Amino acid sequence: MAPEDIRDETNALSTQLSVLRRHLDVDGKLERLEDLERQANLTEFWADQARAQKMLKEKGALERVVRTWQRLSTLAEEIGVMLELADEAGGGDDSKSMVAEAETQLTDLREGVRAIEIERLLGDEGDENGAILEINSGAGGTDAADWAEMLKRMYLRWAERRGFKTKIVDEQLHEEAGIKSCSIEVQGAYAYGYLRAEIGVHRLVRISPFDSQARRHTAFASVGAYPDVEDNIQIEIRMSDLRVDTYRASGAGGQHVNMTDSAVRLTHLPTNTVVACQAERSQHKNKDTAMKMLRAKLYQLEIQKRQEAMDAVNATKKKIEWGSQIRSYVLQPYRMVKDTRTGMEMGDTDRVLDGDITGFMEAWLAHKAGGGEDAETGADLA
Missing domain, CATH: 3.30.70.1660 (Alpha-Beta Plaits)
Known part of the structure; x- marks a missing residue:
């Protein structure tokens, strides 16, 4: 792919991630994770085993969503940085290598965003x-x-x-x-x-x-x-x-x-x-x-x-x-x-x-x- 095509698709996927941040309520999940962390550190946390297990399961599910979104956002930023470095390299072998690396990262980003979009559809009870x-x-x-x-x-x-x-x-x-x-x-x-x-x-x-x-x-x-x-x-x-x-x-x-x-x-x-x-x-x-x-x-x-x-x-x-x-x-x-x-x-x-x-x-x-x-x-x- 040409560098400009990689940049355009990365920007489009970044916009998609911004929309997903709202739909997935990433900020709300981060606040809930902080609350769960505080409760897990309390000495009486394990007094009710069933409740503790339920909260740990919720914590794991929240962490998976948040970490996935954060990883993809970081990946989009890294692709942008890689393309900037390729521009500065002036079109030589190093530049081509960086563009190839950015294209590989774009594939990962594209598949990751698609996976998180599908998971967003799995929002019904149960x-x-x-x-x-x-x-x-x-x-x-x-x-x-x-x-x-x-x-x-x-x-x-x-x-x-x-x-x-x-x-x-x-x-x-x-x-x-x-x-x-x-x-x-x-x-x-x-x-x-x-x-x-x-x-x-x-x-x-x-x-x-x-x-x-x-x-x-x-x-x-x-x-x-x-x-x-x-x-x-x-x-x-x-x-x-x-x-x-x-x-x-x-x-x-x-x-x-x-x-x-x-x-x-x-x-x-x-x-x-x-x-x-x-x-x-x-x-x-x-x-x-x-x-x-x-x-x-x-x-x-x-x-x-x-x-x-x-x-x-x-x-x-x-x-x-x-x-x-x-x-x-x-x-x-x-x-x-x-x-x-x-x-x-x-x-x-x-x-x-x-x-x-x-x-x-x-x-x-x-x-x-x-x-x-x-x-x-x-x-x-x-």
């Missing part, structure tokens, strides 16, 4: 939390169950790419192949904010490996997500409102899982909310995890009530068949993944199924923030 991801096979028989398992792998690979921790807390196997359903705990900053983009029905078109005549089949699976809430979130659950069922766990795990009723299913009778866990060999641990999942689901219901949009988040209530999908994955007769809400397409289906789906998520976040409509049907996203 977005910053971890998530519980649910996958359910739909229309399509064995192909649908196999498709559900393919989606499970896709999301596990996506989480791995982002450095998130995952744990399969419940899984129901299909009789022939694949899974009927599964629940995955995803731990990481803004995991729910991103996975919210995946809520809906996903459609697969391919030559079925289960069809002896090698015909093309269509299969469907639904994806749901809700925020993983902390234990200190005040969601009252009366034991009299719960039905607790125990059963033998299915799937891998050795003889133990087939011989003891270690799996736990909880039903919250007032809301008919059901969760299950069979991740551990201990029934007690499974019950604790199931309670955490139930608390998260009930927390989500409270959020939905306050937003007066009970059906907006849980799109798994849609009928899992033709016409209700948010994304299509076509492997035959051509290869293409297309998001029906944003119109975004990607031809490298293997890459997508290996977890490279952040682009689809970010496109949906930007589309939603702009008040966009479904790219194919014109249906309002909300």
